[in-house]
Amino acid sequence: MTIVITGASRGIGAALARQYEDAGEEVIGTARGAGAQAVLDVTDPASHASFAASLQDRPLDLLICNAGVYLDKGDDLDTGFGPDLWAQSFATNVTGVFLTVQSLLPNLRAAQGAKIAIIASQMGSQTRAPGGSYIYRASKAAAINLGRNLAVDLKPDGIAVGIYHPGWVRTDMGGDQGEISVEDSAQGLAKRIAALDLAQTGCFETWDGRAHPF
Secondary structure (H helix, E strand, C coil): CEEEECCCCCHHHHHHHHHHHHCCCEEEEEECCCCCCEECCCCCHHHHHHHHHHHCCCCCCEEEECCCCCCCCCCCCCCCCCHHHHHHHHHHHHHHHHHHHHHHHHHHHCCCCCEEEEECCHHHCCCCCCCCCHHHHHHHHHHHHHHHHHHHHHHHHCCEEEEEECCCECCCCCCCCCCECHHHHHHHHHHHHHHCCCCCCCEEEECCCCECCC
16 A cells, blocks of 8 residues: 655654554655655645656555644734734645645546545534634634545545544644644554545544544
């Protein structure tokens, strides 16, 4: 199985890469700069074109859209959440997901029963609205909606799309107070992705197998 994981240089992406590599799968991990197996800036169309060209016509069994940013953590409603943060966050968390899928569609279509996993967050669910983190919440809500619509359009191609909340993970983004390790999250996500099929396409699930309200 050939797998592409975006944002694979650290955190959940790196743990997922290790998980699949240990299972003997071929993993191509991408990141924006140093330490990446393959360079991909998900906000840059030219970078997408270059990465897709490097794969040539290789069938891609699984695409994990993991790259993401949380730039407004701790911002204050009165003075924070600047327009630049909105633009940067949506460029990575939403547009970046779409461009990754779009650029790799020929490779996904070339595989039998390909899958796309979008790492979103329960912070984007309409049932989780305690205030604050407006930009991150809005971008993850958009990513969930994007995944749902991709699931509809790609089902005729035999491509299943799953959307996942990875848990509150102890990473640079999640912080030291996170509830689970990156290894626990990666193991759970790998199980969810393995179970994904066309009957479940468009699902939004937690890392530990619970259906999550949209």
